[in-house]
Amino acid sequence: MRLRRMRVSGCPCARADRDASLGPAMTGRFRRGGPVRPANRTARPRVAGRSLFAAASWTRRRFGGNIQQGKPGLDMPGLHSTSRPKDRRAPAASDARRGGFVLSLDFELMWGVHSNRASHRYAPNVLGARKAIPSLLALFERHGVACTWATVGLLFFRTRAGMERALPAARPRYRDDALSSYGYLDEVGADEESDPLHFGRSLLDIVRATPRQEIGTHTFSHYYWLDAEPDPAAFGADLAAARGAAERLGLRLESLVLPRNQVGEGALDVAALHGVATFRGAAPGWFNAPCASRHDGRLRRALRAIDTYLPLAGTGAVEARLAGGLVDVPASRFLRPVSRALAPLEPLRATRVLAGMRDAARTDRLYHLWFHPHNFGENLERNLHFLERILVEARQLDHVHGWPSLTMGEVGRRLRAERAA
Ligand SMILES: [Zn+2]
DSSP: OOOOOOOOOSOSSSHHHHHHSHHHIIIIIHHHTSOOOOSOTTOOOEETTEEGGGHHHHHHHHHOSOTTTTOOOOOOTTOOOOOOOSOOOOOOTTOOOOOEEEEEEEEOGGGGTTTSTTHHHHHHHHHHHHHHHHHHHHHHHHHTOOEEEEEOGGGGOSBHHHHHHTOOSSOOOBSSGGGOGGGGGGGOOSBTTTOTTTOOHHHHHHHHTSTTEEEEESOSSOOOTTTBOOOHHHHHHHHHHHHHHHHTTTOOOOEEOOGGGOOOHHHHHHHHHTTOOEEOOOOSSGGGSOOOGGGOOHHHHHHHHHHTTSOSSOOOOBOOEEETTEEEOOOOEEOOOOOSTTGGGHHHHHHHHHHHHHHHHHTTOEEEEEEOGGGGSSSHHHHHHHHHHHHHHHHHHHHHHOOOEEOHHHHHHHHHHHHHO
């Protein structure tokens, strides 16, 4: 294995993540004309002045509980549960209605962050995701909400040895080496206890133990399909590795979310061969259309930011459709985290989402929100409050319109059943 010290560049996983720190980004990134680059590109990740090796003990002290057991140390003061949902089991696949509320999370910890932003500075957010995930699951269970967790395959392991045994031989080649997860393997610790940034098995286990949660795939290595040299064999090897890791846990990966939503037909053809039935397609609006990272310019990012508050791309109500033998469950929007810098605009952000959900419910369409758990790694309580408002609205719309909460997989099965009838 080639040794390489961590390179630090850009920002977290998605271009959506680039958008996520909107306040400082809007004032800093756009004015300076490009992503913020750290001065020290060879620094090891440090967490509040601590080394990566010390991150586990820091996390235990900060969050409490046992990382290995995934104990949440959960407290969410101010989150007022009204009552448990009466019955929000998965609707029958034969349900004639098409609409519903869909939530998908890109679960990647550090694997989606390495190639972006000053990742050492973002490590606390990634560690914060470890607290956010149990809190999110508690919220989902309280409100009977289904969710698809598109999980990076590298998070499925308990130890570095187990991870190394599962690495595919064929790997993506990028013009920008910083995009390859395989360039960071020398940073990986021995296990989750010593390296909570690169292992996620205990978290995966508590997701699996929560009702109505689907484990999907975010590829094995956080594969950037449109950034990599076209190589269906390498992409197939990646998905095969993800599938193998899941099968060892008795899981079948039915739903795919491509990193940075880099959907391309070639990718879908390969995915279909590896058992994928459903994928998350692009949200409405040309500025959300899939493209390679180098083509995702400032104008697109600015318009996505504005669309958070003002209706540039419609309400976000979408419909599932068959595409290349798979079911496309398009995104409605990325749920941006709370922004202190843009706090006066928060009511607009809420109105945009809630109005879109109401439009989708009234017209029997889908509303599909997505984000990363690490987006809640900062300002957790405020982000949970915001999300709970959305989940309460979804329950109410289900009560009034029969607008259920669905996983991506359930949307796909429902559409296929309808077409087969
Ligand atoms: Zn990602």
